[in-house]
Amino acid sequence: MNDLIFDFFGETLHALPSGALWWPGRRLLCASDLHLGKSDRMARLGGPMLPPYDTQETLDRLGADLSATGAREVICLGDSFDDLAASRDMVETLKDRLLGLMAGRRWVWILGNHDPGPVDLGGTHLAEHVLGPLTFRHIAEPGTTGEVSGHYHPKARVSLRGRSLSRRCFLLDDARLILPAYGAYTGGLDCARPELSDLMGAGAEAILLGPTPVRLPMPRRPR
Amino acid sequence: MANRPGPVIYGRMTRPLPPEITGWFTARGWCIHPHQQAMLERADAPCQLLIAPTGGGKTMAGFLPTLAELADGTHRGLHTLYVSPLKALAADIKRNLTGPVEEMGLPIRIEDRTGDTSSHTKRRQRADPPHILLTTPESLALMVSYEDAGRTFTGLRRIIVDEIHALAESKRGDQLMLALSRLSTLAPGLRRVGLSATVEDPAAIARILARHPDPCEILEADPGPDPDIAMLTTSEAPPWSGGGGKYAIPAVLEQVRRHRTTLIFHNTRAQAELFFHHLWLANEDQLPIGIHHGALAREQREKVEQAMVDGKLKAIVCTGSLDLGIDWGDVDLVIQVGAPKNVKRLVQRIGRANHRYNAPSKALIVPANRFEVIECTAALEAVRAHQLDGDTDHTGPLDVLCQHILIRAAAGPFHADELYEEIRTAGAYADLPRVTFDRCLDFAATGGYALRAYDQWQRLVQRPDGQWQLRDPRRAQRIRMNIGTIVDADKMQVRYQRTRGGAPLGEVEEYFASMLRKGDTFLIGGQIVRYEGMREMVVEVSRTPYLKPKIATFMGTKFATSTQLSDRILAMFRAEDWPELPGHTREWLHLQRKVSRLPERDRLLVESFPHDGREHVVAYGFAGKNAQQTLGLLITQRMEEMGLNPMGFVATDYATLIWGLDPLDDPTPLFSRENLVETMEAWLAGNAVMKRTFKASALIAGLIDRNQPGAARKTGRQATFSTDILYDTLRKYDPDHVMLQITRAEAMRGLVDFGRIEEMLARIGDRIDHARLSRVSPLAAPLFLEPGRVPIAGAADQRMLEDEAARLMTAAGLVSERA
8 A cells, every 4th residue: 555654753644645544563543624514514503505426525535544554443533424414314324334344343433513412423532532642633632642633624735847736635744743634524723823823843744644654744824 | 080171171061060069070180081971971780880990089989879878868868889909098098088078069968888987887877877888898898797787788779899900909908899789689770880090900899899680881090191101220139039129228218208108118128127127227217217017906907007198208118008009198109119029009109299180190019029029020011011010800709609608697587599699699619619609508507517516506597488597696796797808817916015095006926926935026017126025915025225136027928920920021031131120130041051941831840950969940820929839739649759868949930949958850740730630639638728717607608607696715725726636537537518518719829829731731741850959050040049948747746846945955964764
C-alpha cells in the first residue's frame, strides 16, 4: 500500500491515502469525522438535496481500509454521525453494512460534538480512549501530549510553480496528531488559519492525502 | 434619446398621439423617426422586435406607445415593464425617461427596481406598483416568485426587453423568457416588445422573444451611415505574441489627444488593467483618463461614470462593462485593442462612438500581435460587407428550467400539466419533451436520484388534488435567495489595509489570491499594489512604489474567435498576395507558404518539426481557442497511448502546439473522428473543465445553494466542500442523473466546445496534410511565446508535489521518514 509511515511517541503509524490512521502494532484503524448521514440531515433541515450516496461511499472506503489492513480494533474518532436522527434513520441496508464492518472487531465510538451519544449500534462509547502512549479524543486539548484527535477537518494548500493545490491532510507536531475528515461530504479548514496554526507547535508538519500521502512542513501564513 | 430635426409627419398614424407628446416634440423642433412611428402604428401587435443601431432613438420607440396609452391618467397599477441586462442601464433610462415625461406633464409614475433598491421600496412596489417599472431579469424573476405576483402584475399591458441581442443567447435571457411565460398567464393580452442592436438573424431573436406560437413583427430601422473604421497604424510593428497592445500606446495617446472623448475597449479585465497602467506611465500631458470594468469596486466605477457624464474625461479604458447602450458622454472615437473575436461585438462597440443617429461612428482597431493583424483585417472586411456572425440555434438549457420550476413553486401550488404548457410558450423551450420536463420536475421535487429517494424530506410534494407545492413553505425564502444564472468564479475583495483607510479596490479570483505571497505585487484598478495578507475573506494590500508588477494577471480571453472570422481568415489565405496587409505581415505569410504551406478551410494542416531538443506538432484547426484547447487534451492523450511521450501543449484560436519526446510519423489516426469521440468520452470523466461546468449548473439548478438564510460568514471549516466530490459521487453511483446530462450538454457548447471540433472534422474530412519540417515554421513561431501552456497532468501533479515536499523538508532541516 502507498502508506506514509511515521513515528509518533515511539509508535510506528501509517497515514493511509484514504485519511485513516493505521497502527500496525495494535492492529488498530482510526478514522475521524465520518459524518454518516450528512446528506439526509441537510435535506431534512431544508437544505440542498445532495446525491444521497455519501454514507455508502464512506462505508465502502472504510470497508476497503479494513480488509486491506486486517484491523482488529477500530476507533471512530468522533462526529461519526451527523446527528441523532442520522444514526436513527439510517437506511436498513447501510446499517447492515456498518454492522457487518463492526462484526468480529473491537469498535470504539469516541464522542464528538455532532454525535448524539450512545446509539443502538453496539461498540464501546467513550469520551476518550488511552492506549499505551497515545490518547484518542475528538477535539485537541492544549497542553497534552501523545494526543490523536480530529474535529478540525484540516486541509493544506501548496503552491506548485504558479499552481495551487489543496488537499485534506494530517497535522503532526511533537505533542499531537490531527486526522483529516474521513466522510465523503466533509469540507475542510485550511491549516494556515489561526485555529490550527496557533494550535500546532513550531516545526509542525502536514501529511497531504493523495495517491501517495506526502509529508511536508505545515504551510502557514506569512507573518 | 435625441431626435434629429426634420419635418413632422403625423398623418399616417392610426392612433393620434396625445397633444402633450406631440407638443413636446414640436417645441424642440424634433420629429418622430419612421421606425418610432411604425412602432406606434403597430402597437397592438402581440410582439414587436425593433432592430436599430445605437443612438437611433430605440428606447423612445419602445416607450412612445406606453406614454400614449398612459396619457389620460386612467390606468391603475403597472402598465409597462422594462427589462434591461444592466442595472446601470435601468437607472440611465429612468433618468432619460423621467425628464421628458415631466416636461410633457404626463401623470405617469416611473420607478426602477434592481439589486440596489432598498427592501422597503421593493415591498412597496409589489403592493403599489408604478405605471412603468424598470428592472433586470434577476429582479423580475424574484418578483415572479412571490405569492402575490398575480396581484402585482394585474393590468400589465406591455413589456419592453432592451438590448435583447445581449440576452438572447444567454441563460439570463432564458430565465427572462421563462418569467415572461409566467407573466403572460398572469396578465393575458400582455404585449411584448424587443429592442435590439444590429444582428445577423433577427428572426432567431424574434423566435425567442415571442410567446410561442404567436407571430412577431420585425421592424428594421435605417442602419444609418456606414462606420468609419480602420486599423490603427503604428510606426512600430506589433509583437509576435501577447494580447496587451502596449506597443501602440503612443499612437493611442495621439488619437486621444485629437478627439473629444475616446473609449478604449479591451477583451479582458487583466488586459485593460495592464494597458491603463502603461498608458498612464506614458501620459506626459496628464490627460484625464479613467478605467472602468466589472471587477472594480462599485464606488470606483461610479466615480468614473460620473466623471464621464460631466465630460471630465478624455478617455476611458474599459471592457464589456461599457458594451451596452448606456448613454453618457460625448464619445467620438472607439478604439478596440486586440482582435474583436467576433464581428457582432465589434459592430456594437463601434456603435458607441458618435451616439447620434446620422453621423458615422468612428473606430480604430489595434491588433495586439502579428496574427491579429490578419484577424483584424478579416473583421474589418466583414464589417464593411455587413456580415455579422450568425446566431446558432438556441435550445433552452435545463439548469435554468430547474430553477424556474423552483421559482414557480415558491409562488404557490401548481399543476404540472399547466406549468409544462406555460414553459413551452417560451421559444427556447417550445420543443421541450414532456419526459425531460418530468425529469426536471422530479429533480426539483426529490433530487431525482435513481437509487435512493429523499421520500420524507423532498423539496416539493404533490397534494391530494394533484398540485405540487413546497413541502416546507419556509423553503421559498431559500429559493429566492438563490435566483440568478450568473455564476462567477469565487471572488475575493481587495482592499487597502485598515491602517491605510481600507478603501476597496476591486476583486480578484479566489485561486489568484491563493497564489499570492506576502510582498508580491500585482495590478488592480490601474495601480500596482503589494499583497499584505488575508483578513477574513478580504485580500489586504498596500501601496507600492514599484513600477513593474511581479505577478502578471493574464488570464486569457474566454471568447473564442467566431466561425465566421475563422472562415474569413482561411479564405484570405487562398489569395496569391495580400496588398491589404502591412508589409511585415504580408512577408510573414509569403515565407510560411514558401517554407511549409498555408492552412486551408477544407483541409487540416499539421506541421511537425524538432526544436530545442524536443519534437513539436502543430495542428491548424482554426476552431477557436476553447476547441483547440480541447483538441490539445484529446490529441496528447492519444499520443500518450501511441508512446510518443507528449509533455505539454498550448492552444490559440487557430492552432494547437504540442511538444514531446518522439516524432510523429502519421497524424491521420490522431484526427479520426472515431478516435477523438472515444477519447472524449473517457476524458470527460475526470476532467477539471467538466467539474467547473458541473458546479455552475449545480448552482443554477438548485442542487447546491449559493446563499442560505441566516448564514454567517464563511468560517472555513465544514462550511463548504468541493463540488468536485458531488460530481465524482454522481458519476460513480448515478451516472444517468439529470445533472450529469446537463453538464455534458453545457460542456459541449461551452468551455469544451466539442461542437467546434466536430464542425472542423466535418469540413476537413480525411484531407490531412502533414508537413514534416526541419525547423519551426513562420506561422508556428508565435505559438512558442503564447502563455497558458498546459503540462500533461496525471502523474505530473503527484511528482511535482513530491519534489516540492522534498525541497521544503530539506530546507526546513527535516528528514523525511518515508519508508
